[in-house]
Amino acid sequence: MIDPSExxxxxxxxxxxxxxxxxxxxxxxxxxxxxxxxxxxxxxEMRAVIGPNGAGKTTMMDVITGKTRPDQGxxxxxxxxxxxxxxxxxxxxxxxxxxxxxxxVFEALTVLDNLWMALKANRRIRAMFTFxxxxxNRARIEExxxxxxxxxxxxxxxxxxxxxxxxWLEIGMLLVQDPDLLLVDEPVAGMTDAETEATATLLRTIxxxxxxxxxxxxxxxxxxxxxxxxxxxEGSVLADGSLDTVQRNEAVIEVYLGR
Amino acid sequence: xxATNISLRLLGNDTGARxxxxxxxxxxxxxxxxxxxxxxxxxxxxPTYAVxxxxxxxxxxxxxxxxxxxxxxxxxxxxxxxxxxxIGGYAIGMYMMREIGPRGVYGHPELPDxxxxxxxxxxxxxxxxxxxxxxxxAMVVVAPGLLAFVFGWLAFRSRVSGVYxxxxxxxxxxxxxxAFFRNDxxxxxxxxxxxxxxxxxxxxxANATRITLFVFSGVALIGAFALCRFIVASKMGRVLIxxxxxxxxxxxxxxxxxxxxxxxxxxxxxxxxxAGALYxxxxxxxxxxxxxxxxxxxxxxxxxxxxxxxxxxxVLGAISVNALKSYFTALAPEIWLFLLGGLxxxxxxxxxxxxxxxxxxxxxxxxxxxxxxxxxxxRDPAS
Ligand SMILES: Nc1ncnc2c1ncn2[C@@H]1O[C@H](COP(=O)(O)OP(=O)(O)OP(=O)(O)O)[C@@H](O)[C@H]1O
Ligand SMILES: [Mg+2]
Numbered sequence: 020m021i022d023p024s025e026x027x028x029x030x031x032x033x034x035x036x037x038x039x040x041x042x043x044x045x046x047x048x049x050x051x052x053x054x055x056x057x058x059x060x061x062x063x064e065m066r067a068v069i070g071p072n073g074a075g076k077t078t079m080m081d082v083i084t085g086k087t088r089p090d091q092g093x094x095x096x097x098x099x100x101x102x103x104x105x106x107x108x109x110x111x112x113x114x115x116x117x118x119x120x121x122x123x124v125f126e127a128l129t130v131l132d133n134l135w136m137a138l139k140a141n142r143r144i145r146a147m148f149t150f151x152x153x154x155x156n157r158a159r160i161e162e163x164x165x166x167x168x169x170x171x172x173x174x175x176x177x178x179x180x181x182x183x184x185x186x187w188l189e190i191g192m193l194l195v196q197d198p199d200l201l202l203v204d205e206p207v208a209g210m211t212d213a214e215t216e217a218t219a220t221l222l223r224t225i226x227x228x229x230x231x232x233x234x235x236x237x238x239x240x241x242x243x244x245x246x247x248x249x250x251x252x253e254g255s256v257l258a259d260g261s262l263d264t265v266q267r268n269e270a271v272i273e274v275y276l277g278r
Numbered sequence: 279x280x281a282t283n284i285s286l287r288l289l290g291n292d293t294g295a296r297x298x299x300x301x302x303x304x305x306x307x308x309x310x311x312x313x314x315x316x317x318x319x320x321x322x323x324x325p326t327y328a329v330x331x332x333x334x335x336x337x338x339x340x341x342x343x344x345x346x347x348x349x350x351x352x353x354x355x356x357x358x359x360x361x362x363x364x365i366g367g368y369a370i371g372m373y374m375m376r377e378i379g380p381r382g383v384y385g386h387p388e389l390p391d392x393x394x395x396x397x398x399x400x401x402x403x404x405x406x407x408x409x410x411x412x413x414x415x416a417m418v419v420v421a422p423g424l425l426a427f428v429f430g431w432l433a434f435r436s437r438v439s440g441v442y443x444x445x446x447x448x449x450x451x452x453x454x455x456x457a458f459f460r461n462d463x464x465x466x467x468x469x470x471x472x473x474x475x476x477x478x479x480x481x482x483x484a485n486a487t488r489i490t491l492f493v494f495s496g497v498a499l500i501g502a503f504a505l506c507r508f509i510v511a512s513k514m515g516r517v518l519i520x521x522x523x524x525x526x527x528x529x530x531x532x533x534x535x536x537x538x539x540x541x542x543x544x545x546x547x548x549x550x551x552x553a554g555a556l557y558x559x560x561x562x563x564x565x566x567x568x569x570x571x572x573x574x575x576x577x578x579x580x581x582x583x584x585x586x587x588x589x590x591x592x593v594l595g596a597i598s599v600n601a602l603k604s605y606f607t608a609l610a611p612e613i614w615l616f617l618l619g620g621l622x623x624x625x626x627x628x629x630x631x632x633x634x635x636x637x638x639x640x641x642x643x644x645x646x647x648x649x650x651x652x653x654x655x656x657r658d659p660a661s
Contacts, residue, residue, distance in 0.1 A: 084530060086526075086530075106529070107526075107529035107530055108529050108530075108532050108533055108534045108535070111529070111530055111531060111532035112532045116530075117530050119527075123524055123527045124527075125516075125519065125520045125523055125524055125527065125528075126523055126524075127519050127522075127523050128516055128519055128520065132516050135513070135516065136513075136516050136517065136520055136528075136531060136533075137531050142532045142533055142534065144514070144537060144538060144541050146513075147512055147513045147514035147517060148508075148512050148513075148514060150512070150513040192531070196531065196532070
């Protein structure tokens, strides 16, 4: 199963890329969801990805996390692993965590159990029977409960949480999983303005010690993140740069307003 | 919040499990006493045939438990679990056939009667070793475990799940049934294995032997229950539930879900095999009918009736359905299947969480009439 040497180092290597997508194409029944997409995420960088509906943002995450196999192209993680050859658990254990567009938590488990499951730990079967929570991990879980505002709901079933709470729980699961690279798909969908603001603050804190890719439609939120932006359109990069730069880009305006 | 505390959270306030354990222990202890120590003319006397009948129920309960472990907790609906039960039964049956030795009808020193009848002159290779009890006992565990491992490996690795898995598991037991029906397979054809005389030198008809087999069945059930509780209460249990409800998601958190399913499926098959091995000496026969797809479906019905995802619900379902079956097949055998089908429909519609869910359902109804919302913790684990 998982070789211990593959578990994430957790270290940032400034100036190096953590993820490279090289000429990646995916088609569904002839329709190109990704079209020769090339895209680089630097170690320690947070990058926002925007683009109209159907631009291929979620598909890009599917390719990175092993859910979808591309028809062509390479996805290289930490200059070494070609993710297109690995499956989902292997990729997750290399240190890539994902928050889904539609919040998906384990509904029949309690909030605490959800965090417990996601906690960075040995995922071998044998380890399931000897697992004990170290005091560091216990403190970590408490901290994450606090940060996500779920302390009082810790023993509730995750299925009973509100949409926004599920979003937060899923972010909490990412936090305890502690991957090197976080892929966050539309984290503030369905959140109030105050929650959105809090999420932006949280992601910026996370970004101090992790590499992060955030997909979001909410421009206020993207502005609050204050990070470089990549615009996807029809499966390839249309523009990138600061939010202000891309918002002034003719092609981008065309795509967003021209139809 | 240590591991032990988390186990306690699952075990601690589960009165159902406690009541269940107490009942099974009491049954295991009381039935032999009522058979041996109470005079036959007393109304409390349990006759020997009833001891074996109860023993049979306990084996079915163990079988149902094995199905609940995978279905209730991991969402794997096996419609072929009868196969593992039958294989465990055949393994011990082969031992008991060899144990007959020269006492068979044809008096052959080594070959079982059916082989002499087929004009065979020597034992097939796969019958070697079954003259030793330890070997047969090992096969009771190894043969179903290995079959489940290979079958599960092929199915889970290629991500066969849901209905598709159910169908191929049914096909597996059906194929085995057809194979075991053939005389040249070397397992006694459609007559199967029977006319056993003794086990480890103890006469199978003797009271003491029957009581011992009954007690072993009870002990096996209690042990298996403890094992399943341990699995379910550990971190493994959470992963299984996660796989049941959102397998893809569990993969993205880094769990190799196919391996987890393979593990729990194999454990379950071994438990089913042990159930079969305890069953066969008590009923005195094993034949290919045990592989019949219908038998496997029946097991699932027991679990559904009792209430899945609780472990003790499966046991309750197996015992109550089989007690009903004994009663009705003596009274009016032709209506039994209709009755079973009707019961199943009734429970599916009226008691989605089975018999053990009844209490919670009543409590909820009362609470609802008091304009209270149902408590989250009472939600159907399967929904
Ligand atoms: N499994 C699939 N089968 C067929 N088509 C798909 C599949 N997944 C995605 N698509 C199509 O690929 C295109 C890209 O979808 P994707 O979900 O990546 O877009 P997105 O940028 O995430 O959009 P949104 O902002 O609406 O979430 C869409 O046209 C979608 O319909
Ligand atoms: Mg999307």
